[in-house]
Amino acid sequence: MSKDNHKIDADDRTIFDVLNERKYTVDYFQREYSWEQKHIEQLVTDLTSSFLDAYSPGDSRPSVEHYNNYYLGPFVVSSKGGMKSIIDGQQRLTSLTLFLIYLNNLQKELGGNESIEPLVFSEKYGKKSFNIQVEERKECLEKLFLDGCYEVKPGDDESTVNMVRRYADIGEAFPEDIKGNSFPYFLDWLKYNVILVEITAYSDDNAYTIFESMNDRGLNLTSTEMLKGYILSRFDEAKDREKANRFWRDSIQSLHLHSKDEDQRFFQAWLRSQYADTIRQGKAGSSNEDFEKIGTRFHSWFRDNLAKISVDANSPEDFRTLLHTELKFYLRAYLEILEGQRTEKAGWENVFYHSQWGIADSLSFPLMMAPLKSTDNPDVTRQKINEVASFLETFAVRRSINFRKFGASSVRYTMYSLVKEIRGKTLNSLRSILTAKLAEMPETWEGMGEFHLHGMNRAFVKFLLSRITGFIEQQSGGATNFSTYFLNNGKKPFEVEHIWADKFAEHRDEFEQRHEFESYRDRIGDLVLLPQGTNQSYGSMPYSDKVEHYLKENLLVKSLHPKAYKNNPNFLKMNERLGLEFRPHKSFNKSDIDERQELIQSICEVIWSREPIP
Structure with a gap:
């Protein structure tokens, strides 16, 4: 190995230096993008808070140069033949790319014309490509960049699914107070005041040695x-x-x-x-x-x-x-909260449900811990934590069905005020406060009347249908639960499927325009969960044929068929006990979707009621 191969450079770089019209590949061994909501939310919160701590209205734009710098950490690249391969730091750089795409789309909404695009993609030898080049991610990044959304498809890898979710999390975490006059100042600060250390090795062996050293030993206290x-x-x-x-x-x-x-x-x-x-x-x-x-x-x-x-x-x-x-x-x-988030287990279900769909950990953990006192016994501790988790899940679900955001930037003041209000409270006082808070929410279950699937809420629709399906199964004595439908668990995953086939011609008697048909077809009353591939085999059938196959599926699907109501005493007792109005549907028209929409609303009101389930 030559002397140059042993050479190592370390240079502090701004985000502009690192990403502006520069190309990187990503090594296969670390191709997967695995950041979670808490990581992206922490990144956005840290960056925006650091900027806002320095910014004052009335500052001139050149004064941003003298704002505080923010150190984002090191990343390691291997440089060979003029091409740089990211050995360590691709999670952070991919997240920055998603953030920059979000900012570019946001500035279009705000009417801005700042130069962001060269930090995301650039032209080389007459060909435009993303600066961080991973072929499997290209389609997703292009859709996010051009349209601000990407609809996950069966077969998409975990990195793609994760990128879509983290992009949505960025929108939830980005504060409203940077969407005005301060926005171009923030872009300047992000590009020129946020610093990374680029460590460059000139052989793969050297690069991997640095990578292992950085991950085995802490660099700073x-x-x-x-x-x-x-x-x-x-x-x-x-x-x-x-x-x-x-x-x-x-x-x-x-x-x-x-x-x-x-x-x-x-x-x-x-x-x-x-x-x-x-x-x-x-x-x-x-x-x-x-x-x-x-x-x-x-x-x-x-x-x-x-x-x-x-x-x-x-x-x-x-x-x-x-x-x-x-x-x-x-x-x-x-x-115990962390353990409760891992699996759906008795006594900790609410913590688990909320971890799958709820507000950011930076707010939810302080809230779940706020009412606790060191003198509480283990059972009281568990009950207090689950009371808060139940409230938070209900809050998130009700906001979601009303198409309202609940990201950290949207609800931070509400939730922080609640932290102080419930701090150290007894179990009974806690329940009273949280019940009152839900009663005051402007987002009610009536929003279910218009709730539908769209490009950015498929994950929530699957969560909602999984909660409802698991609940009906459990209340009817079934062996399946929420996790069965929401998680893969090594089996065929369940997918959100339409009851109506995508055949406008068959519904012209009820709709004049195709977009009206498509809008109704996406309503929650027309959606069910089926194992992957199942609906593909009979999804295009007319309803009268398809409903016969539904008898093999979960109760929420099976309930469409008249035979579900014969020789099924547990299901019938559940229906009566909970005051629900399940009924079979021999045909499935517009009015049937309306009826199923009302049924789903009533199930939600039972699931997320503050009263004990009978």
Whole structure:
């Protein structure tokens, strides 16, 4: 290997330097894009909060040059023959590309003409291509770039599905207060003040060595490590420090079993849930407050706010109580929430449902932990967490059927105010507050009357149908549940399918225009869940033939056929007990869709009622 092959360069680069008309390939071993909602939401929140902390209305655009810089971390590339291959950092760079596509589409809506496109795609040798080149993602990125949406198709890989979901999450997380006069300032700041370190190796072997070193060893002290150092320094006795150190080490290890950044998310959730009093006002030029400071540098906030935490800086006893009583209790609760999110299990169902469709973790975890007190027994702790999770799921579902956003930027003030309102409340008080909050919501179940499938809500429609289908099965004594229909679990996944075949000609007696037919066909009353491939075999059949096949499917589908009501006592008892109005449909016309739409609304009202299910 030549001397040049051993060469390594490390340079700080702005986002403009990194992405503007530059081409990268992505190695096969890290092709999958796997960021979750919490990761993209954290990225957007950190970037926008850092910008808003520096921006003041009335600033000139050139003054952005003197705003604070934001360090986004390192990425590693292997450079060979003039082409750079991303070895480490493609998750972050792919997320930035999605963010830039969103910003480019947003500026079209706002009437802007800033230069963003060269950061996303550029021309080389007369051919335009995306700057981060992965062939499998090309179609999805093109649709997002041109139309702002992409409808996931059967056969799309997990990276594509994930990119579509993360793109939607960006729209939910991006704050309204940067959509006005400050928008071009934000673009300038993002392009020229956000810094990455580009580490370039000139052989694959060297690049992989750097990649392994960066992932095996921490490069900088994290907020968690700095908080640990401060807390341990408060103990005078060596035995106290050693005990605290052991507890801290074991605690962090238990969090890292879930993810390498879980420790930081835990401290953010704990401190916000129990001690944060303020949040940045929703207008440009406002300063970051407790909520934002905990989200970025919680170790500094902790040290500066000991009075809020009821800790005396010179009292080892206070720190013993904080560590071995308070932190220990909230850590256990946090870990139980994480476990509850993993699988659908008795007593924790609401946590699981909400994790599949609900508000961002940065808000939901502080909310679920807010009413807890370290004196609560395990059962009360579980009930409080599930009460909040049930409220949050109901909130998200009702917003969704009314086509309202519930991303962090849309509901942060509402949810943060609620954190303070339910903090430390008893179980009965908590239930009363949450019931009242739902009663005050302007988004009611009446929105179900117009609810339909569209290009960007297929994931929610599948969630909704999975909850309804699983609920009916469970209430009728069936063995399947929500997870059966929503998750793949190594089997054929269930897919959202239309009862009506896509044949406008067969419905001309009820619709004059094709778009009217298509609009009705996408209503929730015409949609069911069927195993992948099932509907393809008889999807184009007339309803009278298709309904015969429905007898083999789940009860929500089977209920269309008259035979579902014979020799099926559990289903009939469930129907009567819950006051539902299931009935068979010998034909399926426009009025039948209306009727099924009303049925689904009534099922939703039972599922998400605050009253116990009879």
